[in-house]
Amino acid sequence: MTIDTAISELSAFLGDRLSRSKSDLDAHGASETWYAPAPPDAVAYPESTEEVARILAICTAHGCPVVAFGAGTSLEGQTSAVAGGVTLDFARMNKVLAIHQGDMEAVVQPGLTREELNRELRDTGLFFSVDPGANASLGGMAATRASGTTALRYGTIRENILALEVVLADGRVIRTGSGAKKSAAGYDLTGLFLGSEGTLGIITELTVKLRGQPEAVSAGVCAFGAMSDAVETVVAVIQMGIPMARMEFVDADTVRAVNAYSGTDLPEQPHLFVEFHGSDASAAEDAARFGELAAEVGASDVRTATRTEDRTALWTARHHAYWACLGLKPGATAVVTDVCVPISRLAEAVEETRADIAASHIPGPILGHVGDGNFHAILLVEAGNEADLAEARRLASRMAERALRMGGTITGEHGIGLGKLGYMEAEHGEAWAVMGEIKRTLDPAGILNPGKLVRQN
């Protein structure tokens, strides 16, 4: 068999860095969410770009599927090895290669996680801003076009990657971008690989932008009587141009889950979690303007935190919200939705989603990076319960359709993987076909993460 031939060639040069142990295969075939396990035939742990190039050349020659794997935290089944083959785990390519402090840039390997990077940057006065909550790898974040809580101020991964080294399916190694802050030198190949979910090439090095630690950071939470009040506040804040660093919405169900999971005692009402970065004066001014707007719609229980520990506690609670929500239904797994709509439609989109879920038999706390118009319902389904799953998928479908009807997108940040394939045609029409044409140009043998993102033929 072709996969077997490839694997024996790989094993000849990778030695024990090619694993076929059941536990390894299972760990790499599992998913954070509801997707059925789909283990690969082998897991490779490359240590260099050259090894990755050699692996890809072999796999292309034998038609063996290759699935890149960072931290495995993606939510749409992106790392499932649905056609078998080899998973490339970047655990051993996780170094910071250079920190260019004066240029506010770092060069890193793809397996490095964002928390590891920020740990290394601790004493530099700089930080890497993209924050998807989960401790994702830089390669995985780049490959899913991740964003998270700070995109409002610092942009998504798209605004924070300057250059990539990429190995193409045939083993060629290319560099995209440069150390310059901007360039008009031809097609934006960096941008093309961002969000390509391992289907166009394998990222082996990234040059990332760093940000200066703000002089002052202040954070706050406030409770609202109604979800619509919270969302109205968000819309007003955006339209007034208050430079928020973070602005996260959680609904009452999410608060209940977070209180139980993290031992907090927030009132069980919709909340906004906010953060301001700037000079002492500007952060205070921004916080005051935000406070006024929130007060106008009757926000109460405003708690602020300026000490690092208090802020960390606050954001840890928010970052654990996903696991907290899972705890609402013991033994549950989740269908996680991820729509993003124009800000003027946000209130309507959230309200209609809320009503839909309220009328259904499954729980679905809502939370999100609402400053971008992006929110999630965590639809809780009992593992193996087909009725739950069908209902969750129906709700997810309605959310996706609603987002498209409102001029938005089916995924603000989680990507396509397996879960959103069914809506790609609706979102993109003929442009989806163009994605397929590009895919076939760069990966004619179709070995790179088959079954994901583009139309399957």
Added chain:
Amino acid sequence: MTIDTAISELSAFLGDRLSRSKSDLDAHGASETWYAPAPPDAVAYPESTEEVARILAICTAHGCPVVAFGAGTSLEGQTSAVAGGVTLDFARMNKVLAIHQGDMEAVVQPGLTREELNRELRDTGLFFSVDPGANASLGGMAATRASGTTALRYGTIRENILALEVVLADGRVIRTGSGAKKSAAGYDLTGLFLGSEGTLGIITELTVKLRGQPEAVSAGVCAFGAMSDAVETVVAVIQMGIPMARMEFVDADTVRAVNAYSGTDLPEQPHLFVEFHGSDASAAEDAARFGELAAEVGASDVRTATRTEDRTALWTARHHAYWACLGLKPGATAVVTDVCVPISRLAEAVEETRADIAASHIPGPILGHVGDGNFHAILLVEAGNEADLAEARRLASRMAERALRMGGTITGEHGIGLGKLGYMEAEHGEAWAVMGEIKRTLDPAGILNPGKLVRQN
């Protein structure tokens, strides 16, 4: 002949919107800079996406080159019809189709210029931020990945375009992106068309981001004793994270030219032109911090302007700098360079460039968007003087090589066109070949702006 067949088919349905008048052909074959005229065989003035689609289908069928044309202000010969064919002038597709005030977005046709757009936005409290100085068209700015004086704060065109409508070479019409602020739904086709200089598809509609007019704007100019002091100030400002809206460098030669052209009386020394946007308090705070840094290196003659008229006068002088420089050498045309380097190498890059030009026989004022690490030398050559031109090209080459050696790029914002083709391999290596593969996938007949950006075979 195939071009003739295409033109007669086009003329049958475009009527007098297909022009073959000599003056029209000449106007569209000319260039802002030193490139030899290369007129097309005809100029079409489409009025709708459908017409563009029909034109492209006809041109693909007959192998007739198609060159898109916005305002014709590009500097690298991008609109030269080097292989003849039809130029598509978007003068009649220049409408604002919608302004979504709440979402801070506008939908526009490609022929609209940025000044026209900002005029239409005057009463909304919003503005379109990308400002290349010239009154470029939105389609041209998108197609060249333009930036300009405000990229420092608001990003380049890449950060300010949400969605495109594009007609492909075969006449298919696709939509990329959506009205949502971010998306992870598959390959970033919007990004792929930005900077593609009309070689991958023709942009027929753009959804652009708008920004809120800042509450307060203050501007200033200050003179420095030495160029290195000005550049050092820039580097310090960036590293301290002072949120500048604009930070432009002009050297003493440029000041001399500007004084002569615009009637200003700036001392003939290197200057920085700066601008701050924010609340009254934050703009004042930022200006004060900038002032302190500049004073530390001995900046003098700091003039500030807060009234709109004064600021406009200041920026008009800056925006006219290109034409002012041309005035330094009567009858001259220019080879305009456009390198961008990591900020830590900026001082060195500018100094070495200055020394190179000083040792040459042609004038070359230096100016640029130094906050991004991006600067230009306007190398003045007498029209038709081969020795001048050879010298300018030698200097330009050295600048490009220097930028690459320093980890930068051969073009920060002007693009490739004809002028930078020769450095593409040096900048991108195998990635340039990948650009060619993508080009051939989307335009197999090679009709879209042939001779530009990708390797010619």
